[in-house]
Every structure is written in C-alpha cells, then in structure tokens.
Amino acid sequence: MSIDTAQHGLVEHSHGAGAEAAEGALDRFASFDVDAHEVPRGREEEWRFTPMSRLRGLHDDTPLDGSVDVSVDADPKVAVTTVGADDPRRGTSTYVPVDRPSARAWASAEKVVAVDVPADTVVDQPTVLTLTGRSAEQGAAGHVVVTAGRHSKSVLILEYLGSAALADNVEVVVGDGAELVVVTVHDWDDDAVHLSHQHVHVGRDATVRHAVISFGGDLVRTGTTLDYAGPGGDATLLGLYYVDAGQHIENRLVVDHNTPNSRSDVEYKGALQGKGAHAVWIGDVLIRKQALGINTYELNRNLVLTDGARADSVPNLEIETGEIEGAGHASATGRFDDEQLFYLQARGIPPELARKLVVRGFFASLINRVGVPAISERLMATVERELAVAEELAAQGA
Amino acid sequence: MSNLEIRDLHVSVETEAGPKEILRGVDLTIESGQTHAIMGPNGSGKSTLAYSLAGHPKYTVTSGSVRLDGEDVLDMTVDERARAGLFLAMQYPVEVPGVSVSNFLRTAKTAIDGEAPKLRTWVKDVKESMQNLAIDDAFAERDLNTGFSGGEKKRHEILQLELLQPKFAVLDETDSGLDIDALRIVSDGVNRFTANGDKGVLLITHYTRILRYIKPDFVHVFVGGKIAEEGGPELADKLEEQGYVDYVGASA
Ligand SMILES: Nc1ncnc2c1ncn2[C@@H]1O[C@H](COP(=O)(O)OP(=O)(O)OP(=O)(O)O)[C@@H](O)[C@H]1O
Ligand SMILES: [Mg+2]
Secondary structure, three states: OOHHHHOOOEEEOOOOOOOOOOOOOOOEEEOOOHHHOOOOOOOOHHHOOOOHHHOOOOOOOOOOOEOOEEEEEOOOOOEEEEEEOOOOOOOOOOOOOOOHHHHHHHHHOOEEEEEEEOOOOEOOOOEEEEEEEEEEEEEEEEEEEEEEOOOOEEEEEEEEEEEEEEEEEEEEEEOOOOEEEEEEEEOOOOOOEEEEEEEEEEOOOOEEEEEEEEOOOOEEEEEEEEEEOOOOOEEEEEEEEEEOOOOEEEEEEEEEEOOOOOEEEEEEEEEEOOOOOEEEEEEEEEEOOOOOOOEEEEEEEEEEOOOOOEEEEEEEEEEOOOOOOEEEEEEEEEOOOHHHHHHHHOOOOOHHHHHHHHHHHHHHHHHHHHOOHHHHHHHHHHHHHHHHHHHHHHHHHO | OOEEEEEEEEEEEEEOOEEEEEEEEEEEEEEOOOEEEEEOOOOOOHHHHHHHHHOOOOEEEEEEEEEEOOEEHHHOOHHHHHHHOEEEEOOOOOOEEEEEHHHHHHHHHHHHHOOOOOHHHHHHHHHHHHHHOOOOHHHHHOEEOOOOOHHHHHHHHHHHHHHHOOOEEEEEOOOOOOOHHHHHHHHHHHHHHHOOOOOEEEEEEOOOHHHHOOOOOEEEEEEOOEEEEEEOOHHHHHHHHHOOHHHHHHHO
C-alpha cells in the first residue's frame, strides 16, 4: 500500500484506470464507471431521505444532453475557460464519483469550465461564475474545476439560477499555502432539481473556506467531500439554507482527515417553514490513523419556524487514531427560543418583529463567517424575503 | 400620576406532577413616586411575581388581578404590557445572539414610543446613558447580552430602564452579582430614573446592601408566595440583623 493512494478517502476500486488502492474501514465506494453504481431506489443509506420520484431521472438514465448557460465576471488575472472533457485538469482534485448521478455527470459532461488562479497571485475581486438553466424538462450534466495556485489568494462565487435538472461535479484544488474562498449559491427557480457533488482537495498549509447557500429549487442535494493533499490544511465548511413549503434541501458532507495537523470546522445552519419543507444534513468526519494532531468540529443547527416542516440532522465521527487535538460535533433542531422572544417582547417589541430579529440573528453570524461582503447583503436580503413568507403563513394560520 | 395595583394574585407553574401554586394571594399597590422593596428568602416566589407581571408564558395566573391605571394588565400580551409602561429588569437577562445592542435598543425604543427616535438625540442619549453606567462604547455593537458578565448584564438592564423610561419598573435582584462599585453605578442609575418623582419602582432583593443606595419608601417581606409583613425602611434594618429565620420558621 503506498501512502499516496491510501490518502484518498474515496477510493477507486473497480474498472477505472490506475492502481487499485487498499480500502480501509473508512472508505466509501467510488467509481468512474456509471454501471458500477446501481440505480438507487431510495432504501439505500445514502438515499433514504431523498424523494426519488422528484429526481427527474438524474439518478437513473435520463439523458443528460441539455446544458446550462455559463457567464463569468472575473478579474483579468483569473483565467476562466471552457475546455473539452479530456482536459488534464479534470480529476486533479483526486475525486472519484461516489454515486451514480455524480458518475453519470462525469461521463456525460462534454465541456468543463476551468477556473485558474495563478500561483502567488492575490485577487481582490471575487470571480463570479453564473450557471443559468433554461428548463427542468431536459437533463443536463456539468463540470467545473477550480484550481487555486500555490500561495494565491482569491474568492470564487458559483451561482446557480433559472430552471434545470442538473447533475454536476465541482472540483476544487487548493494549492499549497493558498487561501481560497468558494461560495456556492443555489438561487434556482421553484422547479429546479440539482444533484451536485463538490470535492475540495486542500494543499499543504492551505486555507479554504467553502460555503453552500441553498435558497431555491424543488430538490437540491449537494454532496461535499474534502480531503487533504498534505499536512497543515485548514478547512472551514459553512452552509446556510432556507427551506420553504414542499422544498427538499439536502447537504451531505464527508471530511476526510487523511493527513496530520489538519483542521476542519463545519457549521451549517438552516431555517424551515411551510408544509413539506424538508432539510437533510449529514456530516461525516473521518479521522484516519495517520491523522495525528488534527482538530475538527462540526455543527448543524435548524430552526423550524412552522408546523409541517422537518429537519433531519446526522453528525458522525469515525476515528481511527486517539492522538487528536480535538474532535467534536453538535446538532440541534429547535423552534424559536421562547426565552429570547419573551425578552424582546418584554421590551415592547411585537412578536413578529421579535421573530424577525431572532432569525436574522440566527443567520447573521454565519453570513459574517462566509465573509464575502459582495454577497452578505444579498444573503441577508434573501433571508428577509423568506421571512416575509413566514409571516404570511403565520397570518394565514391565525 | 399612575398606579399599579396587584390584588390577591395567585400564580402556578406547570410541573411534571401537575400545576404547582407559587404565588398565594399577593396584594400590593405602587404609586408613581414610590419605591417598594420586596425582600425574601430563596424560592419564596419573588421572580415569579416579577415574571407574572411581565406576562411570561410559563406562569399561569389562576386568580386575582393586576391593573395599571385601571387597565387590566393580565389581559395584555407581553409587548403590550411593556408599551403600557411596565418594565422588568430580569434576574437572568437572556442572551440573544446576532442581535446587536444598538439595534435592539433602537427597535425597543421605536416600539415603546410608537415612532423612531430622532437619530441625533438618540445617539447622544445612548452614549450618555452608557457613560453614566460605565458601559464601554464597544458594547453597542456586541450581541445582546451574549457573553456579557453577570454584572455587565445587570448594567445593561438599567441602561434600558433609562432609555425606555417606563412608568413602573420591577427590578429582580438587579443587585446580586455586583461588586461594590457596580452596585453604586447601578443604584445611581435607578435614582436618576426616579429623580423626578413620577416613576414607581418595585425593587426585589435578597440582601439589604442595595438599600444603602436606594432608599425604599416601603419594605415588604415575601415568604411562601405572599407578603408576610410590611413596613417602612426600618423593616429592612430588622431583616439585616435577624434574617428571615422568624418568617421561614413560621411558614414551615
Ligand atoms: N417550572 C417550575 N417547576 C417547579 N417549580 C418551579 C418552577 N418554576 C419555579 N418553581 C419554584 O417556585 C418557587 C419560586 O421560585 P422563584 O424563582 O419565584 O423564587 P425567588 O424568590 O425568585 O428565588 P431566588 O431568591 O432564588 O431568586 C421555587 O421553589 C421554585 O423552585
Ligand atoms: Mg428570583
């Protein structure tokens, strides 16, 4: 067993090219071969929360021959190009598809959007990549590879708009010593279905802040996997979701502490309102034998604002070494904190406004942590818009 | 001039074993310009009285009445009571992450007055009150009560009292957890509040030391969910010497 292949948490062990890697207890099944992944039926552990009938066949064999429009707003120092599927940058994150939709997207994507931040370059202006779908009636596949060069410093915003049935893979390669912020914003129209997989490969002593913001769409399921290319990597994984009636928002994370002295800090926060609003958060952290002196913490908090909404939250730590600096997780799903509401109301603030203050407050610290001023205001505005919906629901119920 | 009239107030809380009566017939009338001290041992129901006046949902009034200038307070929602002129400085102020002190103060002031305060005078008033209470400027941008020390929380309650200018203030053990300097600062704040003689105060305390700084007109000894004895300031001196032993013994 070579150290090199054993590092990868997601191990290719079927028909793909390259050496077979030894599979440890912490390894998940992964393969480029679509047929190696059985069509999920919904009873599988990975799919048990997902409403399969609403996937528009992305998991099965709906053709993925549609496309989404790509538009770019970037500093000239950042190269954003559309290249063919045979581009050598594809796969550099070491990602191997972990499920059938991801494998299908990999096989079907004809174009790859490559974002390259040159080494030793500091870019202040966020790179904004906007992917706009035209219709949810036709399946589409996508692929994005983001490469942050050694010691570069930059921000990428990836936003999804419009309507689509999209399966895609996003690879994020953070070079040694680089600092990268990647924010994904799902601002889909109501009928969009999106199965997304993002893999982040963190270089030696690199720092990455990764955020997934989910507002729109009928069903948005984002898998985020992260591992380390060397020791000393520092990853912050943030998420914010606001789930309305009938919406399904699912976030699945696997942080693979496969190197020593790596750090991960996961914080996902969501609010839910309306009948059939469903949020799922699964946070797996793997700490391998060689991952000495690591530190990890993961937190998921859900605020259920009305009856009929449901949040599933499953944090999970799998530890193979005892020599870690710190590991912990917490998950809490609750209604409004009555004591907070009482305190605000006892100062004359009407209940609706008190609730608004508390919800804004619930998300404010997270939005601060995302730390991208260009989108902070927009996120807060969206939260406020969503809150107005909650007030309407409350008014109707009353 | 206003008055707050509590008549034969009975209050229970829900427990696993069913409702438990905590207040057993409280009678008390406060006029503007008066300061009443309520003193009593732990668990005697002082906070229950305070929370019941403010309308905390945990407490159920089973009988009796509370009137503010004749208006039925028990019929009002929590925020209506505050807008009607009642203020409760809590024994344990609640942390509200994500809501800044300055945003909270402005929102509360707007709600109480029914209109937004004039920006320039408001900023000046807040600054001045914060200085009076030795609260650092930086607190304005901190999350409400979040991570504040016990003493800092208490000083913020009095800051709100000064800025919101209610008719009647219930101060639930505002003195506990304060060192001697903070105690003086907080007492000065309360005395500024009552200086014009148009405010009423119900000062709940466990210890007599705050009564060196805030002079009560009336002292009520609270035991077993009701008032066991009342008198003038001299009653506090008696409690200082003898403690609650007499009363607790009697009620047990
Ligand atoms: N939810 C509850 N369930 C059971 N008992 C309760 C509940 N809430 C209050 N009590 C009881 O009611 C009594 C009065 O409590 P309260 O907090 O009003 O006392 P207090 O006089 O303010 O005491 P302290 O001096 O410690 O602040 C106590 O015996 C307390 O344990
Ligand atoms: Mg008390």
